[in-house]
Amino acid sequence: MEVDDMFQIGDNIVYPMHGAGIIEAIEEKEFSDEKQQYYVIKMSVSHMKVMIPTRKMSGSSIRPVTDILALKNIIHIFQNGTSDKLLPWKERYKINTNKIKTGDIQEGVEVVRDLMRMKKEKKLNASEKKMLDDAYGYLLSELEVIEGITEKQINSFC
Template structure:
């Protein structure tokens, strides 16, 4: 897929483990006598700029921001989905880390949901607190740029 077919300047994207960002430019750079096109992405959480070769974008798991229709299903699972209470801390950590790495909004919302539920029952350990904070920040960074989303919908994930 050509760069022009994948993303355009101004598109909101989600980069797994980094949250939402915006394509600010598509630039051509030369390294080791080879010219390549790069997406220049400004990340909303860290405010850092990331450059990713356009030819590697499909393997990076970067995706467009979720639309409002898909968000309704995510909200339903977030509010009514079941949490697996019988996992050990180590199993939970592995599963949650893998979910966050997918970059999928549903997976991220499940991590936030499950850790928020656990936090209500007992104090989270330092690692799970950090994971909850990061997963929640990634989720909110995407929610804030979904076109047509209401403040009430965003708050339903808090």
Template structure:
């Protein structure tokens, strides 16, 4: 499915690059693993190649999808009436999908709220994390300009 050198997105971790495909032996069973270096945390993650299709890991979005992402980020409505616990769960579920549009919605909504009032500690951390995941993917999209990345600031 993926090759060494491919840029990927791992939900809740952001963008990364597949550095190697290694065979490891655990409990007398040999198995192939993708070795992924994550951009945000700089940690290395090993995922069995057999489990990759169920992991929600996906290729990095391409430049053609960027217009939709920017539009989503700059437009759309935010539901400000939800209690923060419900909003937090909805936003967490959006981030877990790994979908860049849903991640952009979370960043957009929390940034809008931050302009109006102080975010609680949980939502502030969520904003920081979601923003980091979004930027980590934007930075590796082929053909994206620095100006387009800054439109998310």
């Protein structure tokens, strides 16, 4: 079976809008008389299995899990970055949705940071509360699989 060697079975990945997952298998399936190879990914947040054609992975926003070296910068952004509180909620929601869709951990951390700060000052509307819950879950799912991370580092995002 010939496979794009971007990822291997057992690799932890991050799938935007779904969080972290693990590649459980690489399977060949036939669809519309065409055989294709698929990564079978078990998502940790939803526990669902996702199948993505191997040939489409390089064009997707799916990425490897962040490494421990990048974590210091991410914690710094979470604790020290500035938040724009003056945007109307609909505009803020759109910007935050786009940040989460990138799959970039830094963008996701900014969304969690900003919404957590807002939540301390006032009650979030239902859409932003769900967004915070989802983004926080995606972030935690990635943090939990970073090799070498300590519980103290994970707790710095609480």
